[in-house]
Amino acid sequence: MNVAVIGLGLIGGSLLRALAAHGHRVTGYDADPHTRDAARALAEGAGLPRSADPRTRAVEVTGGWAVAESVPAAAAGADLVVLAVPLPAIPVVLAGLAGHPGLITDVTSVQGPVRELLRGRRFVGGHPMAGKESSGFLASDPSLFDGCAWVLCLEEETDLADWLALAGLCTALGARVVPVTAAEHDRTVAGISHVPHLLAAALSTVLAGNPLAGTLAAGSFRDGTRVAGTRPELIAAMCGGNAPAVREVLAGIRAELDAYAGDLAAEDPIALLTERLREPSDLRRAWPPGPGEPSGVPAERGELLRLGRAGGWVTAVRDGEVVAMRPGTDRNGS
Template sequence: MDVAVIGLGLIGGSLAQALATGGHAVVGFDADPATRGTARTAAAQAPARARWQVAGRLRDAIAHAELVALAVPLPALPPVLTELTGYDGLVTDVTSVKGPIRELLRQQLPTAAYVGGHPMAGKETSGFAAADPDLFTGCAWVLCLEPRETALPDWLTLARLVTALGARVVPATSAEHDRAVAAASHVPHLLAAALTTAVAGDPLAAALAAGSFRDGTRVAATRPELIAAMCGGNATAVGTALDGVLKTLAELRAALDEPDPATALRPLLAPASAARAAWPVATGTAVEVPWHADALLELGRAGGWVTGVDDERRVLRAVRPETVGGRP
C-alpha cells in the first residue's frame, strides 16, 4: 500500500519505519527541516527491504498515497489539512483525542474517507530520535467506527494494516475513545505533574524518592506543550474524569482525619488494589466477530480487541476478555 506519513516525531517516525519494514511504500514528511534531514538519513540507511522516502514538501508526500496518516499534534493540524485540500483517499491519524479531529476533517477535508486512530504506545520521550519500528507490537490501537458514518471497508483496511504491525485493534466511537483516554491516559499526565511538583521543592523528599515516585511520575517528563495540547483538546472529558479522581482523593483525605486512619483507609484502598492486580487484561476467549459495526463496537465496549481480518470467511479474529462476576 502507498502510505504518506505526515509528521515524523515519535509516533509518526515509528509508524513510517514499521510500515516500511512491513513492505509498504512509505513517503514521510515533517515541517521541520532538521527532522526531515535526520529521517532521510535513517530511511536511506535502513535495510533494503525496509527503505522509505522523505519528501521535501507535503504535496509531494501525498502525490501517490492511497492512505495518509496524520501524526502531528492537534494545534498543528488545521494548516496541514489546508495543504491536503482536494485529497479524496483514505485518511487516518494517531492523535490522542478524536472528537476534535473528526470535526476538523468534516470541515476541511470533506472529500476524504476518515478512520480515526490512536495507538496507545506513547513514551515520555519524543521526536524522531525516539522512534522505534517495534513500538506498536502488542499495543492497543483504537480505530474509530462511527455508526452510519464510517465506511466499514475503510475501517477493515486500517484493521488489516494495524494488526499486521502486531497491534491489537480496539473498535470504539470517537466519543467513547475520548471519555476512556481521559481517565486512562490524560488525567494520569496531570497527576504525574502534580506529584512531581509536590516533591520538586523538597530536596530531602527528592533524595528519598524511589520506585513509587518513579512509576507515578514517568510521564511528567513529557514535553509540556504536548500534555497541554492533549488535555486541552479533550478538556470536557478530562474535566469529568479529574473530578472523579478529586472526589476519591477527598475521601482518602477525610479518612486521614479519622481517629483510626489506617482502619478508615483500608476499605477505600481495597478496590483499587484488586483492580490494579487484575490489570492488564492479557488473556481472554478467542472469538470471531462478523463484519458489522454494532458487533465490533460491542466487542470494544467489553474491553475486547481484534487480532486479524479473515477476508475469505468475512469475520474478524478477536479476543474477548475473561470475566469475573459478570465484568471484564
C-alpha cells in the first residue's frame, strides 16, 4: 500500500517505521524541519541521534521511507493518508488535502470532533491505544502497535470496504482492531485514559510543600502518578476535546471517593470499606481478560459493532473474511 503519514511524533513516527518494516511504500511529513531531518537521517541508515531511547536504537531498520516537504507532496499518490497530528492541527492538514481522493484515517484520542471535521470525506476514524511517557520522533518504536488495541470507528457513513482494508493493515502490524462508534469510543476512553491522567495529576499535588512526602513515596505513588508527568498541553487537549464524557466519569469517581470518605467517618470503617472495595478489587484482578476462542464474524456493521461492545476484536481480515477474538473468562496471563 502507498501510505502518507502526516505528523511524525511518537505515534506517527512509530507508524511510519512499522509500515515501512512491513513492506509498504511510506512517505512522512512533519511541520517541524528538525523532525523531518531526524526521520530522513534514520531512513538513510544514519540512525537516531545519541539522545534517542536506547530500546529504539536497538531496533533494526528493515525498510526505508521518504520524507516530503509539504502535506500535498507527502499525500500525492497515497492510497491512505494518516493524520497523526494533534486535534487542533487537523484543519490545517485537511486544507493541504483538498481534493485528495484516497482514504483518510487518524490516530486521535477523541473521535467525535474528528468525525465532524471529516464529514463528507472518505474517512475511517482510528485510535491506537498505544503510548508511553516519552514523546516525539526520537521515542518512536516500530513495534509500538504489536498487541495494542486499535479502535477503528464504524459509523453509518463509513464505507465497509474501506474499514476492512484499514483493519487488514492494522492487524498486519500486530494490533487488535476494535470496531466501535466514535461516541462509544469517546465515552470509554474518558474512563480508561483521560480521567486516569487527571487522577494522576491530582495525586501528584500531595508532594506540594512536603519534602518528606517525596522521600517516603514509593510504588503506589509512583504508579498512581506516572502519567502526571505528561505535558500539561497534551492532557488538557485530550480531556478538553472530550469534556462532557470526562466530566461524567469524574462525577462517578467523585461519588466513589465520597463513599469511601463516608465509610471512614463511620463507627466501623474497616468492615464497611472492606465490603465496598471488594468489587473494584475483583474487577481489577480479572483485568486484562484473556482471549477466548477465535471465531469468524460476518463482515457487517451491526455484527462488528456487537463484537466491539462485547470487548472483542478483529485479529485478521483475509479476502473479506473477518477473524475475531472475544474476551475469555480467564485473566490474561494468569
